[in-house]
Amino acid sequence: MSIDTAVDIATPTSDTHLTIPVAIVGFGWMGRVHAQAYARVRHHYPTLRPLPKLSVIADELGDRAQAAAEQFDVASVVTDWRDVIADNTIRAVSVTAPNFLHREIGVAVANAGKHLWIEKPVGLSAADARAVADAASDAGVVTAVGFNYRNVPAVEAAREMIAAGEIGEITHARFRLFSDYAAHPDGALTWRYSRDRGGNGVLGDLASHGADLVWYLLGDIDSLIADTATFITERSKPTGATAGHQLAVGGERGPVENEDYVSAQLRLASGARCVLEASRVSVGEQNSYGFEIHGTKGIVRWDYRRMGELEVGTGGAYQDQSVATRYVGPGAGDYAAFQPGAANPMGYDDLKVIEAARFCASIAGPERLGANILDAVRSAEVLDAMSESVRSGTWVSPVRV
Ligand SMILES: NC(=O)c1ccc[n+]([C@@H]2O[C@H](COP(=O)([O-])OP(=O)(O)OC[C@H]3O[C@@H](n4cnc5c(N)ncnc54)[C@H](O)[C@@H]3O)[C@@H](O)[C@H]2O)c1
Numbered sequence: 001m002s003i004d005t006a007v008d009i010a011t012p013t014s015d016t017h018l019t020i021p022v023a024i025v026g027f028g029w030m031g032r033v034h035a036q037a038y039a040r041v042r043h044h045y046p047t048l049r050p051l052p053k054l055s056v057i058a059d060e061l062g063d064r065a066q067a068a069a070e071q072f073d074v075a076s077v078v079t080d081w082r083d084v085i086a087d088n089t090i091r092a093v094s095v096t097a098p099n100f101l102h103r104e105i106g107v108a109v110a111n112a113g114k115h116l117w118i119e120k121p122v123g124l125s126a127a128d129a130r131a132v133a134d135a136a137s138d139a140g141v142v143t144a145v146g147f148n149y150r151n152v153p154a155v156e157a158a159r160e161m162i163a164a165g166e167i168g169e170i171t172h173a174r175f176r177l178f179s180d181y182a183a184h185p186d187g188a189l190t191w192r193y194s195r196d197r198g199g200n201g202v203l204g205d206l207a208s209h210g211a212d213l214v215w216y217l218l219g220d221i222d223s224l225i226a227d228t229a230t231f232i233t234e235r236s237k238p239t240g241a242t243a244g245h246q247l248a249v250g251g252e253r254g255p256v257e258n259e260d261y262v263s264a265q266l267r268l269a270s271g272a273r274c275v276l277e278a279s280r281v282s283v284g285e286q287n288s289y290g291f292e293i294h295g296t297k298g299i300v301r302w303d304y305r306r307m308g309e310l311e312v313g314t315g316g317a318y319q320d321q322s323v324a325t326r327y328v329g330p331g332a333g334d335y336a337a338f339q340p341g342a343a344n345p346m347g348y349d350d351l352k353v354i355e356a357a358r359f360c361a362s363i364a365g366p367e368r369l370g371a372n373i374l375d376a377v378r379s380a381e382v383l384d385a386m387s388e389s390v391r392s393g394t395w396v397s398p399v400r401v
Helices: 029-044 062-072 082-086 099-111 126-139 153-163 202-218 348-364 373-392
Strands: 019-025 051-058 076-078 092-095 115-118 143-145 170-178 221-229 234-236 253-255 261-268 273-279 288-295 299-303 309-313 324-327
Touching: 019 029, 029 051, 029 062, 029 092, 029 348, 051 062, 051 082, 051 348, 062 076, 082 099, 092 099, 099 115, 099 126, 115 126, 115 348, 115 373, 126 143, 126 373, 143 348, 143 373, 153 202, 153 288, 153 299, 153 309, 170 202, 202 221, 202 261, 202 273, 202 288, 202 373, 221 373, 261 373
Parallel strands: 019 051, 019 092, 051 076, 092 115, 115 143, 170 273
Antiparallel strands: 170 288, 221 261, 234 253, 261 273, 288 299, 299 309, 309 324
């Protein structure tokens, strides 16, 4: 990618050639990860301009925002995100608030002419993601979306192998996103479990990443049939502020309104067949994300928990073909920005540094790098199709919104 040669054409006011003032709205888990990523961009991409400068933190919890501002040396704290929109010094905004706020805040950010880095799934439905995409397109602002798993250098290497035909024509594939973050029956009934605020549960949380990876690696999905389930149907309401996934014991109980589990069979436009399965209640599965992709001449497998490795089987054996571990290194995606040689493990936060760098480089232009709002629309169309398939019990094609 051309990050190193990017030049600043996006910030016409003072201090412009070096930095772009950014704000973060919502300082829970993801807000913190975005803040760390903005801070580290200069460490890993020293020649990139503009560099982000975190200048405002917004969270409805004033204490949380204030503590974060002290930790990250940020001058301004607000509790109403509209103050970020009204702040003319802010040129780019991270939206890391709960899903139900994505549409309203995302549209407002774009309408104000500010660049937008927004977390997946971007709202509660494809219509929400499309509303943000249209606002961004009308305003001509740059967008980035948190499909961080496609930033993994090994995933990018797998994509190149597949595109180069190293494993032949793709026949079938499995994508899994299993987690235990909601497996504890005492997990607090946060915004995630409400349809109005969290949307379609594990579909938006995890299957959204899966739908993006299927497209990124294998292309368009032609049709699908899906099944969903909610296994833990009630949880205790939290009595105080929450961030991420916390326990709440003994409080008033309320209903879980969205999906714990989804499985889907996909027919790809290429003719390949695919299985995508996601669960937030898999005991014993911690961030067990990955894929296995089969072709007429080989196989490539990847597991997020061994992020820098691919298992690859290629050659002409067909039967009894051996499979070997390939450690990715410089040359695979943005690996070289982090480590000088293969098999030095990268971590989750590094993926967000890559995302932040691509966002800044896209602002500099002219290339658009990384996942953007149109990728969020495409992923959400697949999730909507899954819900429609469950409702109708039939094969469904994703509807373009
Ligand atoms: N890309 C990924 O891998 C990934 C991982 C986790 C979460 N996410 C996404 O990030 C988003 C946030 O998830 P999280 O786990 O950080 O949630 P969280 O609950 O930890 O944090 C949400 C924060 O938003 C704040 N907030 C709520 N309402 C607000 C308002 N009106 N104005 C300002 N702040 C408000 C809360 O106080 C909280 O601090 C979700 O959309 C989620 O899907 C993405």
